Amino acid sequence: MKTKIENRFNCPKKLWCKFSDKGKIAYNNVRSIKPNIIIPDPKSLMSDKAWDTVSHNYACFAAWEF
Numbered sequence: 001m002k003t004k005i006e007n008r009f010n011c012p013k014k015l016w017c018k019f020s021d022k023g024k025i026a027y028n029n030v031r032s033i034k035p036n037i038i039i040p041d042p043k044s045l046m047s048d049k050a051w052d053t054v055s056h057n058y059a060c061f062a063a064w065e066f
Helices: 021-031 048-064
Strands: none
Touching: 021 048
16 A cells, blocks of 8 residues: 655645655655754845745755655
8 A cells, every 4th residue: 555645835736746755755854944954044044935935946856856
């Protein structure tokens, strides 16, 4: 029986379906990283909307590696 991996961050369905299971896990893991882990003072550098876009792009990049 195959386990369904939850699309926790609402990646577009067309894109989500193209990821492998490992890619889906990678996507969720990268998107769950908080901005203060990567950027010391994220509020001074980018808005929440900008962070959402950047983290989505990095997560897609990570997902395609699998």
